[in-house]
Amino acid sequence: MRVLRPPASRAAGQLCGGFTAGPWEVDGQAKHAAARFVEQVVRGAGGTWQVSSSIDPPRPQLAPRRKGGPTALGRAVLDNPQLRISEPARADVTDRRVGDPILSVLDALARTHILQVQAFVSGHPGTVYPTARVSNHAVGRAVDVRSVDGRPVIEIPRDDPILVELMVAAAAAGATEVGGPVPIAGRGFFTDGVHQDHLHLGITPGAAPAIPAAPSALR
Numbered sequence: 222m223r224v225l226r227p228p229a230s231r232a233a234g235q236l237c238g239g240f241t242a243g244p245w246e247v248d249g250q251a252k253h254a255a256a257r258f259v260e261q262v263v264r265g266a267g268g269t270w271q272v273s274s275s276i277d278p279p280r281p282q283l284a285p286r287r288k289g290g291p292t293a294l295g296r297a298v299l300d301n302p303q304l305r306i307s308e309p310a311r312a313d314v315t316d317r318r319v320g321d322p323i324l325s326v327l328d329a330l331a332r333t334h335i336l337q338v339q340a341f342v343s344g345h346p347g348t349v350y351p352t353a354r355v356s357n358h359a360v361g362r363a364v365d366v367r368s369v370d371g372r373p374v375i376e377i378p379r380d381d382p383i384l385v386e387l388m389v390a391a392a393a394a395g396a397t398e399v400g401g402p403v404p405i406a407g408r409g410f411f412t413d414g415v416h417q418d419h420l421h422l423g424i425t426p427g428a429a430p431a432i433p434a435a436p437s438a439l440r
């Protein structure tokens with residue numbers, strides 16, 4: 222049996238993937254969704270509660286598991302002592318659910334920093350909150366980084382240059398969507414309420430890599 226929840230009840234800390242609106246709009250969307258939720262329950266009167274795709278969009282197809290073990294790059298990432306990767310995320314690499322392009326971004330950043338990887342595919346919502354749009358996580362094209370050099374992202378002071386440095390480095394390594402706790406002017410960067418505690422790095426095929434508007438935009 223499915224657990225029936227309005228989108229507003231989902232844990233904000235686990236939701237991300239390219240949404241660019243401010244927190245006030247997130248709140249507005251959530252209220253709207255909650256209102257629809259109530260309406261749907263009332264309409265389902267007669268003793269039964271009904272789930273409608275308008276309030277609980279079908280989960281997108283997640284990247285399939287493939288046999289054969291990790292790719293060569295995947296093996297290198299798993300063995301990289303600079304990368305601390307959660308067990309579910311390690312399994313995603315072993316099962317080839319994560320593409321080499323986003324692994325190469327991670328590999329590039331790990332040359333100069335110790336990164337804690339929270340999620341690739343497993344354990345991440347398949348859609349971009351609060352929309353029904355498929356997240357790059359679902360198809361193995363995104364990663365969430367929870368800490369840098371042993372410091373949780375949420376605890377790093379917002380004026381610490383490490384945040385901008387890493388986000389810009391991810392763009393230079395090929396990420397097309399770069400989310401984090403600080404704003405950066407330019408293509409492909411975003412910040413919002415759910416990206417205060419991690420960095421989201423993703424690659425949308427066909428999209429140009431993120432790029433800062435100008436060096437002067439960087440603090």
Ligand SMILES: [Zn+2]
Nearest residue numbers: 237238365421
């Ligand atoms: Zn993410």
